Amino acid sequence: MVESSAEEFGIDAAEVPLPCHSVFDHGAGLREVSIIKAIEEYLAYHHLAEPLTAFQREVASSGLLRNPSSVWLQVARDVEEVLGTFDAGDRDAFRDAWQRVIPAERQAAPEGRALELRLQAYFATYSIRQVLQDGHEPEEQQLQALDTFRDFLSERGKDEVGGNETLMPLFALPFVQHPHKHPDVRQVFSQDWLQDLRKDVEAELRLQQPPIPLVYNLLEKSPTAANSKRSWQSVWAELLRLADGGLDTMALLAQGVPVAPSALTNARQQLELLREHVPGGLGLQLKSRESRLGPMSPARSVRSRAATAISPELPQIDFSALRRFICATPQERSEAFGNASTLPSVLRAVLHRLTSAESRLPLRRGFLVAVFCFDVLGVRCRPTALPALLDDSEVSELTLGILAALACEAGGRSYIVSSDASLQRMIHLLKSKPLDSSVHIQVLAAMQRLSLRRSAQDRMIEMGLVEWAVYVLGSPTGEGHGMPSEFSLEFGSAMLMNLALRSAGKRRCLEQDMLPVAMKLMEHWNPQIRTHINGTLYSLLSLQSFRDSAQRAGLEAMLRSIHSQANSLGDDISVRQIEYLLEELNPEEESPTSAGGESGEDDEDDDENFLEEEELAGLLLGDRSGHSAEEALQPFAATTSAVLEAQQWEFQKCLGRNYMQSL
Structure with a gap:
């Protein structure tokens, strides 16, 4: 990425989250409040009225109680900017930044x-x-x-x-x-x-970082002390800040003031990190996850952060050699590697490492990060390699299986969508292959997850995936493609819901007369499909023309009937979803999105982690024992400690860029 921005530090550019006191910042947070109140008390005690008034005025004007310190933000930006130009080998940019900072x-x-x-x-x-x-x-x-x-x-x-x-x-x-x-x-x-x-x-x-003022150490032990575990004070301070921010957000919403979607995303991520420090916190789950009408993928289950944490240790594989093998032409592969392994066996081994249920999830996630960290598919260093693999009938299914697994992670999605040629080929495969063939299953799983990405949404809408999804969902006979299975309906409806968040996607849905299709599936027995259809309707009901059509088609009567049935069955999730739809169908006043604006401005998928689709990879793995997979990777074993150390360093740096979130 190498722009220096707040996003590189886990901070949304539009709305900067308040920091906690256990990181290097001097602004906001419980400790800042305590220090300011202590100074005010001291000045008042000694009857220093003028200094007290001046101090309160300066605190208010600088926003110390609301915003992180500009000192901390500037130091962080400077460090990341200079190191970014260093890693990229950009001599001129490095020189300019270095001379400005040093x-x-x-x-x-x-x-x-x-x-x-x-x-x-x-x-x-x-x-x-x-x-x-x-x-x-x-x-x-x-x-x-x-x-x-x-x-x-x-x-x-x-x-x-x-x-x-x-x-x-x-x-x-x-x-x-x-x-x-x-x-x-x-x-x-x-x-x-x-x-x-x-x-x-x-x-x-x-060294250019200013020294931390002594008053912080007088208040409590320095956060850089030997004991790096989070203190209860810091945990409660953050929980209090999150609760306070939640009340402010509700107050704004009650007054009809729109709230940035990024605020909810940031708060959710911070709360998830805090769960690890609260007894029993990992066992508590937000019920709002079950019924949210926004960008999402079908989730099989919810696992705790402790169970899904990425393994920090890399397998003893030379990923550069693995990349050269996978990205090489057949002639290059034969000359450089001989007959040590075949391309299908190596890709099957990679897929096995990514998805085999016999391997613990943290190890699989660690290997997944290594794939895009070391550019194993050549997206960055050899852009023609991945499209060539997708065009090769011998390995296209295995390649799609790997991409479907990579798309389970935000970093993997970013990696895939950076290759527009590969994205176009995947869309072509999805539209051309028979429903529920192995190729169809893998590419639909991948494309649905990629539909969480805004850049991918644009290309998918442009290349007709809204029309394809509406056709598949609305054609039970699947003329020319075969009858859609529950898998196709579930993942296809999820993809359509994500595309319908965009203005262009809504227009395409209107052109395809989506309403009859939605009304047919609203009572499907699969709750995931119902949720996706409800989410699509929620987006489309922001358009006046769609609301008028829905009223004429009797959608309100249908919604009230479903609401009554869900109430009698105790289905709280369906009840809430239908209530949201009824509110959109009969808005009290024109909403800001009524003109067809975007329902979301940014990718909201960074907290999504569902690398649990072992059943998809089972179609392609073949040997479930894993012995053949390990044998295929033997020629790529790292032979020296220098290679392992260098890779581990790069891996940790990649983890920091993609997964470090500061509370």
Whole structure:
């Protein structure tokens, strides 16, 4: 991603969530209130009226009781921005950000000059390092990048060394042939050298962080102390803040003021994290999850965060070698790997690692993250590889199974939708293959989950998936495709509901006369299908023209009949859903969405985790014992500890980018 934004720190750009006191921030939170009240009490006690008035005025104008400190936000942005340009090898952007953050006197100090020398060497060798990581030899044009480092050395001389003999090999770097093989300088291309440099860069950035005021330590123990476990004070403070925010939100809604959807998403994520610190909290579930009418996927069950936590340890696989094998052409694969494994067996092994019910869910989620972290399908490094796999009839089903599993995670969805060519091929397969064939099942599962993504929704609507879904749901005979099974109805209705959140999706539903189809399925015995149909109706009823058609078609009488039946059966979820629909059908006043605006502005799926569809992968796995899968991956075992350490470092960094959420 490498823009520096609040979203990189788990913060919504539109509405910044309030921080807790156990992270580096000075603003909002229970501790901030305590400090401000203590200062006010001190000033009042000594009859310092003018300072007290001035202090209260400044606190109000700066928003300390409502917003996180601009100091903390700026430090976080600076660190992430500079490190992002460092990782991307963007020399110019790094230089600009570095000079803005690091004071000139610090850059001119001996330590600053020595660090600059190492940074110049890093950027000069960046393209060579990338080629070496892919297992190739650098070409002449990559080696020419060292000319800029030679120019730097000629201008600065040896003044940068500052008595540090470990820097001396850098002066030979641009003057030796094949520096990555030369015994004196090849260390520069090692992962250890890169990690040490990155740590020193981050440490230099952290030095610019202003010291935490002493008053915070006087109030309670510093959060950076040895005991890093969350204190009860911090847990209760966050719960109190969430409750207070919930009351404010309800007050706004009661007054008819719209509330950003991101506020609910952020609060839900924070509450889920707090469950881990409250006795019995993991066993408590929000009932609102069961009936929410918004972007969603069919969920088989709800597991606690403890049971689904991602395993932090990687399997001993060389993922770069695995990527080269999967993304290679048949000729390249034969020349580089021989007959050690076949492509179908390797893809089946990957699918087995992702979905086999015999493996614990945390291990499967860890392997899933590794797939998109190390670009195993070549979406980033070889964009033609994944479309080619989807076009290959021998492995297309296995590839779709892998994509269906990847789409179970927010990070996997982002990975897949970044390949527009692959997304188009998947849509084509969904529309062209017979219903309930193995290809259809895998691609529908994947496409339904991808429909949680706004960018994917646009492409799916554009390529006619609304029309396809309405046709399948409304044609029980499935003319030309076969009769739709419960699976097709369940996942197809969920996908349609997500697409109907968009203005373009609503228009397509109107054009396809969705109302009769919805009325036919509203009383389906499957509660998941009913929920999806109700969610689609809820979106469409925001349109005046659809409300008029629904009134003429007798939807209100049908809803009241269903409501009465659900009440008698004690089906509280259906009762609430029907009540929502009746309110939309007969609004007291024109709502902001009546003109057909978007029902949601952002992806709201980052808290979705349902990697539990083992039955889908069972169609393709074959050997359930897992022995053949392990044998197929043997040629890709990591042979050195250096490879494992480098991968573990990258994996932890990827986990931080995709799953770290600050309370």
